Amino acid sequence: MYKELIRPTEISIKDKKYKVKGNVIRAAVFARTNVIEVLTADNERFYFIYFKNSLIYGDKLDKVEEGSFINKAFHEGIVIESPHPILNALIPNQSVSIQNKNKLFTQLQIHYSLKEIAYIATTLDSFFDKDELVKIIDKVFFHYRRSGKFMKSFQIIQILHDFVPSLKSANERLNSQEFNSYHNFYKSSSLPSILKKDPLFVELLCFQNRSNPEMRVFLEDIFTKQDCLLELLVLWIESPKAESIKKYTDFALQLVTMKEWIFILGEVNINPYRVLPEAKSIIEKMIQEDNYETAALFLLNFIHDLPTSYDAILNSLWGNLNAGFVGSHLDDFIFMFQQLVPEDHSKLLEQKIFQLAVILLEEHDLKEVHEKLLPIQKIHPYSAVIRKMNNMLALLEDPDQMMELGDYYAEFKQFDKAIDCFFWEMELQPQDPIPVQKISRMYHHKGMVKEAATYQKVYAQIKSNQGIG
Numbered sequence: 001m002y003k004e005l006i007r008p009t010e011i012s013i014k015d016k017k018y019k020v021k022g023n024v025i026r027a028a029v030f031a032r033t034n035v036i037e038v039l040t041a042d043n044e045r046f047y048f049i050y051f052k053n054s055l056i057y058g059d060k061l062d063k064v065e066e067g068s069f070i071n072k073a074f075h076e077g078i079v080i081e082s083p084h085p086i087l088n089a090l091i092p093n094q095s096v097s098i099q100n101k102n103k104l105f106t107q108l109q110i111h112y113s114l115k116e117i118a119y120i121a122t123t124l125d126s127f128f129d130k131d132e133l134v135k136i137i138d139k140v141f142f143h144y145r146r147s148g149k150f151m152k153s154f155q156i157i158q159i160l161h162d163f164v165p166s167l168k169s170a171n172e173r174l175n176s177q178e179f180n181s182y183h184n185f186y187k188s189s190s191l192p193s194i195l196k197k198d199p200l201f202v203e204l205l206c207f208q209n210r211s212n213p214e215m216r217v218f219l220e221d222i223f224t225k226q227d228c229l230l231e232l233l234v235l236w237i238e239s240p241k242a243e244s245i246k247k248y249t250d251f252a253l254q255l256v257t258m259k260e261w262i263f264i265l266g267e268v269n270i271n272p273y274r275v276l277p278e279a280k281s282i283i284e285k286m287i288q289e290d291n292y293e294t295a296a297l298f299l300l301n302f303i304h305d306l307p308t309s310y311d312a313i314l315n316s317l318w319g320n321l322n323a324g325f326v327g328s329h330l331d332d333f334i335f336m337f338q339q340l341v342p343e344d345h346s347k348l349l350e351q352k353i354f355q356l357a358v359i360l361l362e363e364h365d366l367k368e369v370h371e372k373l374l375p376i377q378k379i380h381p382y383s384a385v386i387r388k389m390n391n392m393l394a395l396l397e398d399p400d401q402m403m404e405l406g407d408y409y410a411e412f413k414q415f416d417k418a419i420d421c422f423f424w425e426m427e428l429q430p431q432d433p434i435p436v437q438k439i440s441r442m443y444h445h446k447g448m449v450k451e452a453a454t455y456q457k458v459y460a461q462i463k464s465n466q467g468i469g
Contacts, residue, residue, distance in 0.1 A: 005297055006083035006263065011038050012095040013046055013058075022046060023082065027090050028070075029234045030077035031207040033123055034090055035070050048096060049123050053230065054111070056120055059098055059127055069123040076208065078238045084267060085260035086237065089230055101128070105136055114140045118156050119200060122163040134164060141173075154182040155198050191218055210235070229254055240268040245275045258282055262298065271302045273310060283313055292320045300332045319348060323355030327363070330356075334375045353385040354412075361414050366392055388412075399424070403435060415442045433462040 008023040022040035034050040036058070047070055048058030064070050080086055099107070108117050118140045121133045137160045144153035157179070160170045173179075186194060186201075195202045199222070206219035216235070223232045229251045236248050245265075252261045262279055265272040272279045286295035296317050299306065306314070314336055326333045353376060360369040370393050377386045388408060395405040406421030419442045426435040440455035 005294065006085060008082060009087045009091060010094060011036075011091065013038065013040075013098065014095065015098040020044070024087055024091065025082050026074070027080045027087060028073035028077040029080070029090070029231070030069075030073040031203050032228070032231065033073070035073045035077070036091060037074075047126065049120075050090075050092075051112075051116070051120055051123070053092055055092070055096055056108070057099055057101075057104055057124055057127055058096065061126055064126060068126045070126050078234050080234070080237075085256060085263040086234065088260075089233075089255045114143065115152060115155060115159075115200065118159050122159060125163075130164065134160065134167065137163065150178065151182060151197060154179045155201065158201070195222070210238075237264065237268055240270060242270055242275060245270070249276065259298075266301050271305050273299070273302055273306055280309065280313075283310075287313060287316050290320075292317055293325050296321060296325070296329070300329055303332045303335050318352065323352065323359045326352070326356055327359040330360075330372060349380065350383060350385055353380070353383055357385055357389060358413050361409075361412055361417075366396055399428075402428075403438075406435075406438065410438070410442060410445075413445075415446050418442050431462065431466070433459050433466070436462060 010021060010023055013020050013022065020040050020042075022038040022044075024036055025039045026037050028035040032052050034053070036048045036050065038046040038048070040046070044060055045062075046058055046060050047064070049056045049070075061070075064074075080090065105117065105121075108120060112120065118137045121128075121136045125133060137156060141153050141156040141160065144150075144156060154174075157170060157174045160167065161174045164170060185197075191202055191206075203219065203222055206215040206222070209215040210219060216239070220232060220235060222228075223235070233248065233251055233255060236244070249261065252264065256264070258276075258278060259282060262272045262276065262282065265275070283295050283298060286292075286298070295313070299310070299313070299317075318336060353373075357369065357373065360372055364372070366389075370389055373386060373389060377383065377390075380386065388411070392405060392408045395401040395408070402421040402424040406418040406425070409415075409418035409421060419439055422435040422438045422442070425432070426439065429435065436455055436459040440452045440459055443449075443452035443455060
């Protein structure tokens with residue numbers, strides 16, 4: 001229910017030629033790289049690549065090619081669909097500018113190491129020609145090789161081989177004799193040892209194998225030491241554990257509000273009202289500020305599993321929510337009935353049931369409304385409103401009882417349905433003034449003064465014909 005409260009994450013996109021706005025529809029987290037998909041009002045799709053929470057590049061794409069990094073991220077990464085409260089945290093700025101492609105890699109050198117640039121290049125294959133990206137990675141390889149940094153050059157050729165496995169020159173270099181010792185190091189060394197030499201490799205390896213508990217724990221440890229709170233939180237969202245709530249609450253509140261954290265817990269099917277002591281005060285404040293519907297939307301997902309300490313809040317909601325809202329979330333409120341049959345507030349309960357019946361009758365036929373109210377009848381069998389609904393259902397198939405059925409409809413403010421019943425009776429008993437008088441009253445209640453006056457005249461004429469003064 002809380003999703004009704006989450007506004008779409010909007011992003012403004014600037015280019016030399018245009019400026020458009022769109023909504024983020026999903027994001028994919030792939031280790032320290034994020035991919036954001038944005039849909040504009042004209043159904044144009046933009047994709048943006050972030051590395052270490054900084055925008056790298058993005059542009060409009062008509063299609064995401066299979067085998068591209070974006071495609072891989074949405075299939076192998078952690079995907080967050082809109083609406084989700086973590087999306088705002090994944091996007092550092094709600095305004096992005098599409099950079100000049102020709103200057104991109106020159107600018108990247110200001111902020112990233114050459115090895116990081118080689119990896120970043122592999123994430124941009126939806127925007128750049130693959131051969132162009134291969135040349136950039138090759139330049140980094142040869143730079144390290146000429147500098148005598150053979151371990152780094154080996155790491156770059158690994159990146160290139162993973163990027164284009166079919167590239168003959170990369171295969172030959174990767175399997176050359178000069179790199180044998182490095183192959184052996186990666187095959188025989190422990191993850192902590194490799195991490196010291198090649199943290200990016202280990203990070204990606206652990207992320208891609210995060211279904212392995214040991215790999216996941218190792219990745220969490222890497223992120224913790226690097227203070228990567230956002231990545232830690234996303235990892236936890238993918239595979240949440242209730243026993244670590246306190247730890248991750250501390251992390252989360254550095255990135256999102258308490259209300260958003262309540263939403264996030266709901267998204268991963270953890271009852272925030274049982275694990276977050278602070279949640280109750282959030283709801284109580286909403287009640288104090290008369291934000292009853294908002295408070296209800298926060299609670300309804302867990303209405304079946306709220307602590308008894310929330311009973312006073314539920315009573316307050318039941319007393320203040322309008323019947324239209326209750327009707328639109330009826331299944332959840334039926335359970336609230338079961339918890340909160342207020343024996344000492346039967347008048348209030350009857351009032352709410354009546355309001356609910358009025359709303360339901362406006363949207364559904366009598367049989368459907370009767371079925372929807374059956375659970376309430378089981379909980380509150382002596383309800384006068386329910387009894388009247390039962391009587392109406394019994395009268396529905398009896399043409400001789402249309403007048404009484406019409407009176408019931410009128411009582412529940414269903415004036416059109418009441419008019420239909422009284423018309424039926426008027427046709428059967430054309431000399432009876434009472435159905436005509438009732439039709440006049442119904443039109444009066446509907447604010448249709450002219451029609452009410454017309455039937456009032458017909459009523460007066462019938463009475464006159466009968467010699468009634």
